[in-house]
Amino acid sequence: xxxxxxxxxxxxxxxxxxxxxxxxxxxxxxxxxxxxxxxxxxxxxxxxxxxxxxxxxxxxxxxxxxxxxxxxxxxxxxxxxxxxxxxxxxxxxxxxxxxxxxxxxxxxxxxxxxxxxxxxxxxxxxxxxxxxxxxxxxxxxxxxxxxxxxxxxxxxxxxxxxxxxxxxxxxxxxxxxxxxxxxxxxxxxxxxxxxxxxxxxxxxxxxxxxxxxxxxxxxxxxxxxxxxxxxxxxxxxxxxxxxxxxxxxxxxxxxxxxxxxxxxxxxxxxxxxxxxxxxxxxxxxxxxxxxxxxxxxxxxx
Numbered sequence: 001x002x003x004x005x006x007x008x009x010x011x012x013x014x015x016x017x018x019x020x021x022x023x024x025x026x027x028x029x030x031x032x033x034x035x036x037x038x039x040x041x042x043x044x045x046x047x048x049x050x051x052x053x054x055x056x057x058x059x060x061x062x063x064x065x066x067x068x069x070x071x072x073x074x075x076x077x078x079x080x081x082x083x084x085x086x087x088x089x090x091x092x093x094x095x096x097x098x099x100x101x102x103x104x105x106x107x108x109x110x111x112x113x114x115x116x117x118x119x120x121x122x123x124x125x126x127x128x129x130x131x132x133x134x135x136x137x138x139x140x141x142x143x144x145x146x147x148x149x150x151x152x153x154x155x156x157x158x159x160x161x162x163x164x165x166x167x168x169x170x171x172x173x174x175x176x177x178x179x180x181x182x183x184x185x186x187x188x189x190x191x192x193x194x195x196x197x198x199x200x201x202x203x204x205x206x207x208x209x210x211x212x213x214x215x216x217x218x219x220x221x222x223x224x225x226x227x228x229x230x231x232x233x234x235x236x237x238x239x240x241x242x243x244x245x246x247x248x249x250x251x252x253x254x255x256x257x258x259x260x261x262x263x264x265x266x267x268x269x270x271x272x273x274x275x276x277x278x279x280x281x282x283x284x285x286x287x288x289x290x291x292x293x294x295x296x297x298x299x300x301x
Contacts (some may be wrong), residue, residue: 016241020250023234026227028257031100032265033224034092038217040208041089044224046199047212048085049192051225056189056233064183070190073178077187078194080171085195086202088164095157096262099141103161105255106135110169111248123245127288131245134252134284140277141259172239172248179240188229188236249288252281 030048037044060067070078084104091100108131115121123131178187203210212218239247256278 012241016238017250019234020238020242020247021253023231023238024251024253025257026231026234027251028254029261030224030227030231031092031258032261033220033227034089036216036220037224038212038214039210039221040203040206041093042086042199042203042206043208043210044221045082045085045089046196046203046210047221048224048228049196049199051222052228053189053192053196053225055225055229056185056192059185059229059233060183060189063185067186067189070193071178071182073174074182074187074190075194077171077174077178078191079198080167080174081191082195082198082202084164084167084171086199087160087167091157091159091161091164093157094153095161096154099154100157100161100164103158104164104168105138105252106162106165107169107172108245108248108252109135110166111172112245114169114173115243115245121243121245127245130284130288131249132284134249134281134288137277137279137281137284138252138255140280141255141274169248172244175236176239176244176247179236184233184236184240188233246288250285252285256281 034041034044037047039047057067088100088104091104112123112128112131116123175187200210212221235247235251242250259274259278
């Protein structure tokens, strides 16, 4: 392997990590927008996908031509993502933005275990330590919620958010599988086509407010579509270039952003344990990136 090839691989890897961090930061604001929509929880997920679909359709056609037909893996992504959004948005309804986002992002545990057991992707010991540190930091942020957060039923909200981690992990694994053969925009477009009607049916069955009642609520719905396209799109793109287990840890940047956004916009005060947890979580993310770097290869003259 030549020096040029090594530097090229390293540059591509850092581009993917940068896209992943960017996507996680953008998605960190989605919980805030969900609360501002004025719609029901499942309905907010519906509008997130509806307003993203036109952008994703244009991106897909420009990148790879006609939309064609959805693949089975794209349909699977849509099912898992609809479940992910439904559970998470109801978690947001009952607990704080920070706690809900933290608990729903405990997916790295599920993803790493699945990749280890079923895909034979055995992680390094240092990576397992890094994942443990990142998850511990996220957990500290969740249980260290300060005073002032508008919470209706924290135990129920936390339980729903924790269940979200399972669906999020399955979505992550499905996207990683799909990215082996399909473009990120195509996968996201068809997963949105599948997820939107599922969320609409759920909202109707649960008697939710479907339409936003204010211009601010409508703007929040449009914002969710933009956040989904830019944030989730960047994550899906990066997952075609990084190990799934690493990607699932790096997105723990998301609850850090969500927690501080909740503090600024909703008065969800930060306690000392939350502040320490944010630092610990980010340290774990950095350590995971360092631990998962490719092993040095022999360089030919």
